Amino acid sequence: MDAEDIENTDEEKKKQEELNLKLLQAIKNADIILVNQLIQEGADIWYRDDQVYDYLLEEGCRAELIFDGKKLLDSENNGVMMGWEQLLMEKHAEILCLRENLIENNEIDETNETNEINQINEINEINENVIELNILNIGFGLGLIDSAIQKYKPTLHTIIEAHPDVYKFMIEQGWDKKPGVKIIFGKWQEVLINNNNQLLEEEGEEQVLYDGIFFDTFGEYYKDLKEFNEEVVINYLKPNGIYSFFNGLGATNSFFHDVYCKIVEMHLAELGLEINFIEIPLDEIFNDEKECERIWEGVKRRYWNLNLYRLPICKFMI
Ligand SMILES: C[S@@+](CC[C@H](N)C(=O)[O-])C[C@H]1O[C@@H](n2cnc3c(N)ncnc32)[C@H](O)[C@@H]1O
Incomplete structure (x- = not known):
């Protein structure tokens, strides 16, 4: 220079x-x-x-x-990008909503392959045996995960969203009228902590607990995720529930990402939660230079640089 x-x-x-x-x-x-x-x-x-x-x-x-x-x-501007995130969101929804420990009489055919499970018919059949399926999602965004969650017909599907325009979009799209859906507008910090628990059942004032909790707020930092784990997850997750979050921790660099995955594991362990990761390869998408260019075109801040997605599954240690 x-x-x-x-x-x-x-x-x-x-x-x-x-x-x-x-x-x-x-x-x-x-x-x-x-x-x-x-x-x-x-x-x-x-x-x-x-x-x-x-x-x-x-x-x-x-x-x-x-x-x-x-x-x-936005799907119009970044359809391809939606493509790769959608796949992840569908997998997250499957992990949260479809599981043996939600089934009353354990009638799952264990030979089922994951791709077969994805079939909507089977989802309906399997989830018919679930007595109650309560899911909490923080951050609607484009509603990718919420659309995927709806396929499992949750009893209660609570969505907390802070952005007024996103909220408006949700109402325009009729999300408030979908079965089981309860939308709470506001930052999760305000809605769930700060002595302002808006998840209490209105009539009985009984604390709702969730079978699945998902966190993907974007624009927030590790300290927020940590606070969410400490203040929300351990208070709102059923003893056999599953918690997951969008794992973009340090995702611009694989070294940072590894370190973050260890840190989150350590912090969750302090709360009595164990974490396991399902690895989803993304190299087919991100090894293709042209595809990559298309994905990130017009995007100011590239927030993903890894060829592998580590989908976290967190549960209380028994
Ligand atoms: C990346 S998007 C979520 C994408 C979503 N998982 C999907 O499948 O489309 C993040 C969303 O979280 C919302 N958000 C950001 N901070 C929040 C907070 N503190 N409380 C609630 N929502 C928040 C944003 O407005 C945005 O709609």
Whole structure:
């Protein structure tokens, strides 16, 4: 790199920093038009870790965040990306909803292969024997996992979602009218802790416990996941329930990812939970350079860099 390049890089950094500071200021002034404009110009919604994202979320982060979010999540812009995440979400749903320990009379044919289990007919047949299936999902996003969970006909399917536009989208799509679905709008921190337990049954004030809990909030950090485990999972999961989360821990680098997987295992063990991982290869998708380019096209912050997905299955140690 010669002196001119260094100067240019410094210049770019300075410009970016200015944009980011302007963005923070515009957010504080609640100047939505300017916020939108600055994000389009390249201001970073992840500036100062999650400070800006969080601010937008707290303040009912408006269209601009959804706009950015749509680049990541919207099926029209990123259909292929949905493809790879959908596969994972379907697997997560299967792990949470379809299991022998939910079956009253253990009538599962053990020779069933996973791909066969995926057939909707079989799901219905198997889950007919389940007395109760309560599932809690944190973070609706595009509703990929929630759509997959619905196939298992849960008795209670609670969804906690904090983003007003995502919430609006859920209502428009009729999610509030689906059988068993209970939507709670707000941050899980507010809904479930801070002495504000909104999961209590309205009539009997009885604590609902869940057979399956899933956590995928994006935009939050390991400390949030840890808090969720400590404050929510151990209080809301049935003794034989299964907890899982989107395992994007340190997923931009395989070394960090390995370390995080160990850390989460250690922290869960302190809470009396064991964790096992199902490994799902992603190399077919991510080894293909062209495919990769397509997946990440237009995405500001690439958040995945691994050829393997480690799907976590957490249970109370017996
Ligand atoms: C990556 S998306 C979830 C994707 C989802 N698993 C799916 O299958 O489509 C993350 C969602 O979590 C929501 N979210 C972020 N922080 C949250 C919080 N503290 N409480 C509740 N929802 C939150 C976001 O608004 C977003 O809709």
